[in-house]
Amino acid sequence: MKNALKTLFFLLLALRLSAQDHVFVETESFENKGGWVIDQQSFVVIGSSYLMAHGMGRPVKDATTTVSFPKKGKYQIWVRTKDWAPFPKGPGKFQVVLDGKPLNPVFGESGSDAWKWYNGGEIDVKTDQLKLALHDLSGFNGRCDAILFTNIPKFTPPDKPADLTAFRNKLLNLSDKPAEAGNFDLVVVGGGIAGTCAAISAARMGLKVALIQDRPVLGGNNSSEVRVHLRGDVDKNHYPKLGRIVREMDNGDPGNGHPDAQEYGDARKTAIVKGERNITLYLNTHVYKIEKKGSAISAVIGRDIATNKEVRFTGTYFSDCTGDGTLGYLAGADYRFGRESKAETGESLAAEKSDDFTLGTSNLWASLDRDTATTFPETPWALPFSDEYHIDEARSDWQWETGFGNYNTITDAEKIRDHNLRAIYGNWSYLKNHKKDKYAKRELAWVAYIGGKRESRRLLGDYVLNQMDIQEGKQYSDGTVTATWTIDLHFPDAQNSKHFEGQEFFAGTKHIKVAPYTIPYRCMYSKNIPNLFMAGRNISTTHVAFGSTRVMRTCGMMGEVVGFAAYVAKKYNTSPRGVYQEHLPEFMAIIKDEPTAAKP
Known part of the structure; x- marks a missing residue:
């Protein structure tokens, strides 16, 4: 009651402020x-x-x-x-x-x-x-x-x-009705590889699609803002049709953290999407609010990250491709965060006890050779490095990672990024000022300020993929995407922990091989939000299985599957679950690219 009165007070105060010019x-x-x-x-x-x-x-x-x-x-x-x-x-x-x-x-x-x-x-x-x-x-x-x-x-x-939000919204006149974007067959929230592939797949099946991305570029972790290369195979599919759109998105393999932004193909991705007549693209739009009818999502509201103008999108189906499971979370979808216990899942690689441990976030960086010596200041506010411990690299790779349960990858996103920056700047300052023979003529050329996340929420579907499924290569009737990446679960590097215990920023891993396996379609729709699909790292898996499904080529193929499923759902006016329960043969025929498959 006390908090409600405070919020009301600031709302009334905001009204006074606007009147006072x-x-x-x-x-x-x-x-x-x-x-x-x-x-x-x-x-x-x-x-x-x-x-x-x-x-x-x-x-x-x-x-x-x-x-x-x-x-x-x-x-x-x-x-x-x-x-x-x-x-x-x-x-x-x-x-x-x-x-x-x-x-x-x-x-x-x-x-x-x-x-x-x-x-x-x-x-x-x-x-x-x-x-x-x-x-x-x-x-x-x-x-x-x-x-x-x-x-x-x-x-x-x-x-x-809460008080500041009410105050801010009133002074920005955000309490007014947002602009209407229109009604869509499928609203895809998140323009990473998974979301972009979902939008293209659905559009090519004839659906009217909105693709909403909260940054100025598409590609997510594979964009020039983050610069993570694509992983997972698309040529080992049981169903070769899957992966065709992923190949269009693929700009080659520049590695992680390449100093040349063009290597990641931002312009190509955008051009492909804009070339689809059935897709309406909204960049720089952060979805932060939803509307529901019963348990289903009826609309989402996004705010332009620069102008603060708001837009409302209504739709029949929605797909959460945010990575963080943001749309599902706003809608009240069931989800998991962190690790399950061995007792819960029966997985040999699961934790002894469930916890909030997640894989972390990377901010990559690169330096370049220059003709003359360059300088970099001492950084007493950064992490401290020494002759005993520093990282002797001219360009980062995936190991520069903060998280591991010490931070919440959603609510502590700024702290994680800032911790990564303190590590990058502190280490580079040490190299420039204490290893001049090697680094005098090198200059820090690029540092990511947008974090490349690996893990946060996993939305629960009608099936939760587990370690046994992927190591035994189980084949289910709704098995779709063929995944090939190892079980790749990161942990703090031992030397990094020794010098920065509880504040680690450098990771290690053990790659556990898997046979190519298929991901059931039931992992790609919500168990309790009837019109919600999901594709990407936030699909329905255990933490252990997620270690294999999370890589971007695999996630892109999930997006392709969601596009096909949305087409079947619309054709029969059914739910994502209804596609599985009532129309699975036709849906699988589309994925198998059989001549008898239904066409738009």
């Missing part, structure tokens, strides 16, 4: 981002995207915009930011500049890693407009969420998440 600026909506980048990865925690100065140690160009004031007078300024590496003070320093004049406080070095509003002082507005800029001072990931100009004396904006 106060000005609220979301930094991600700046007209010119300069060298700053939009980060939406922690939207589920802070309720917003923000701008970040990701310069890899070199200050980035100012982000600028024009702020209009409905009336002149004195305004108190509040800046929402944090010190992301307070050891004791971090490097993310920046200034807020108004009409070329910096405010007195330097932000981002408070010694607190909590998002908070900081007092920026008072200004006297004498014109209708002011030029507002964010001026980076270090290039080391300073960040700013929002700036508030208020003419209410002694007013402090709210910091608690």
Whole structure:
């Protein structure tokens, strides 16, 4: 009751604020981002995207915009930011500049890693407009969420998440009805390899499809923002039809963390999707809210990560290809997070006791040779490296990974990424300043600021794939995707644990071979949300089986299967479960590419 009253108070206060002509600026909506980048990865925690100065140690160009004031007078300024590496003070320093004049406080070095509003002082507005800029001072990931100009004396904006969300939404007029995108046969949320393949597959079967991605590019972990290469085979299928769309998405094998963004084929992926007349593509759109009719999803609402404009998508069927199981979670789908116990699953590789341990998140990086020596500063705020322990690499691979149960891969996404950055910058600073013979002429050329996740929620279907299924190569009547990747479950590297116990960022693994096996279709729809499909790493498996199913070529083939299933479901006006129970022969005939298979 007390919390409800507080929320009501801030709603009423927000109404007062809008009437008092106060000005609220979301930094991600700046007209010119300069060298700053939009980060939406922690939207589920802070309720917003923000701008970040990701310069890899070199200050980035100012982000600028024009702020209009409905009336002149004195305004108190509040800046929402944090010190992301307070050891004791971090490097993310920046200034807020108004009409070329910096405010007195330097932000981002408070010694607190909590998002908070900081007092920026008072200004006297004498014109209708002011030029507002964010001026980076270090290039080391300073960040700013929002700036508030208020003419209410002694007013402090709210910091608690629920209060701040109500406050923010009102001042951005987000309580109004969102724009309508239209009605679709299939709404695919998540534009990684799985989601992109699902959208293309369904569209080519004649369905009207919306593909929604929360970043400016498609491909997810295989995009230029993350740079993980594709794994899993598409040429060992029991059903060779599966994998054809995956091959279209495949831009070759540049390895992990290649310094050339073009190696990952962002433009190719987007061009293929835009070439499909039945797909409507929405990039930069974060789905954070749903509507239901009974137990089924009726609509999803997405917010543009830059403009904050909201769009509503209605549909007959929905597919969760978010990796995090976000759509299923919002809809109340049954899911698992972490490891099951041996007693629960009977798996020899399962944990003795169930827990929240998950595989971690990687932020890859690369350096390049230069003609002359370059410098990199000492980083006292980063992880400490020494002659005894450092990682002697000029380019990262998959092992640079944080998680392992020490962090929640969803709610701690920002902390995980920041921990990875402290490891990358700290190690690189050591190499540059203590191994000059080898690294003097090398320069840090690229560091991912978008995390490449491996594991979070797994949505439960009518069947949960397990270790025995994949090691024994069991063949079920609804076996579809042929998977070939090993059981690949990561754990902290022993040496890394010795030097950074509880704060590991480097992984090891043991590859346990499997015979090619098929993944049942029943793993690709929700057991309790009647119109929800899923494809990708969040399908219905145990943690152990997930170690094999999670790689992207395999996930892409799951997407192809979902597209076929959605076609059969629409044809007979049935549910994803109904496809299995009532129309399995026809569905499997499509997957087998039999001449008698139904065609759109």
